[in-house]
Amino acid sequence: MGTSSITPGFDESALVARAKSGDMDAFSELVTHYERRVFRMAKQITQNDDDAEDVLQETFLKAYTHLDNFQGNSKFYTWLVRIAVNEALMKLRKRRSDKTVPLDEPINTGEDEMVREIAVWDENPEESYSREELGTVLNEAIQSLKPAYRTVFVLRDIEELSIEETAEALKLSISAVKSRLLRARLQLREKLTRQFKKKGDDAFAYL
Amino acid sequence: MTRLLTCKQFLQELNEFLDNELDPAFRAELQRHVNECPNCWVVCDTTLKTIKVFKGMQSQPLPPGVHSRLWAYLGKRCGCKRKDESDITEV
Numbered sequence: 001m002g003t004s005s006i007t008p009g010f011d012e013s014a015l016v017a018r019a020k021s022g023d024m025d026a027f028s029e030l031v032t033h034y035e036r037r038v039f040r041m042a043k044q045i046t047q048n049d050d051d052a053e054d055v056l057q058e059t060f061l062k063a064y065t066h067l068d069n070f071q072g073n074s075k076f077y078t079w080l081v082r083i084a085v086n087e088a089l090m091k092l093r094k095r096r097s098d099k100t101v102p103l104d105e106p107i108n109t110g111e112d113e114m115v116r117e118i119a120v121w122d123e124n125p126e127e128s129y130s131r132e133e134l135g136t137v138l139n140e141a142i143q144s145l146k147p148a149y150r151t152v153f154v155l156r157d158i159e160e161l162s163i164e165e166t167a168e169a170l171k172l173s174i175s176a177v178k179s180r181l182l183r184a185r186l187q188l189r190e191k192l193t194r195q196f197k198k199k200g201d202d203a204f205a206y207l
Numbered sequence: 208m209t210r211l212l213t214c215k216q217f218l219q220e221l222n223e224f225l226d227n228e229l230d231p232a233f234r235a236e237l238q239r240h241v242n243e244c245p246n247c248w249v250v251c252d253t254t255l256k257t258i259k260v261f262k263g264m265q266s267q268p269l270p271p272g273v274h275s276r277l278w279a280y281l282g283k284r285c286g287c288k289r290k291d292e293s294d295i296t297e298v
Binding site for chain 1: 267268
């Protein structure tokens with residue numbers, strides 16, 4: 001769901017300040033508050049439960065040991081995301097036999113193949129599919145993206161970081177984030193359209 | 208001026224259009240294109256729905272054991288313990 005950290009009684013900056021001064025309870029509250037989101041994000045990037053669990057553990061351990069480095073210039077969650085993304089990308093690199101760095105992959109900026117499927121969708125996929133079916137479709141779609149696109153999409157559109165925060169977390173330029181996000185969104189749109197298009201509605205598919 | 212944007216130009220600005228990050232005059236120009244171009248209307252609509260369906264993804268509960276292993280790991284590595292087990296509802 002949304003990524004708002006507005007939870008009654010949850011005061012992030014106060015908890016961070018207390019945690020920085022050595023209050024373990026405060027740090028525990030931060031962990032409890034964010035563990036599911038960090039795991040979900042790690043799972044979406046690595047596409048693997050075991051890797052996501054390792055990322056979860058390492059992220060909070062690093063957050064704890066480097067808490068003094070957190071200056072409060074960004075939101076705590078953005079800082080946490082940056083740690084988790086680095087951990088997740090390291091997992092991806094380890095798993096890839098060719099050891100290429102996913103985020104440094106050359107990006108095809110050609111305009112071809114960006115839009116092929118042009119068809120309206122059935123009214124509402126959330127109503128036509130069970131939660132499990134929909135989850136499977138979405139997971140398969142996101143899994144099919146290159147890590148460079150997937151990571152940007154996850155941070156921007158699922159975790160709802162801003163373009164600037166996404167760029168900061170991934171150490172990318174704003175323009176790189178924007179172009180990757182556009183391709184990620186359009187590629188996902190293609191895949192979901194194949195799944196969700198109104199039956200028999202290829203009327204506009206002449207581009 | 209009533210110059211109509213090409214579909215390619217529209218697509219290049221799709222993100223900013225969807226995220227509402229454009230100055231009103233340029234946005235109106237894009238809106239005019241999308242109103243008059245059925246293909247771009249469909250692309251725009253289905254991209255918006257794509258983002259929406261991903262945003263609406265339910266946050267899954269942690270797989271069994273992940274939560275307790277996290278706390279065991281943090282307890283071992285940095286002495287971190289859950290503040291009050293009884294206070295926290297497992298979801």
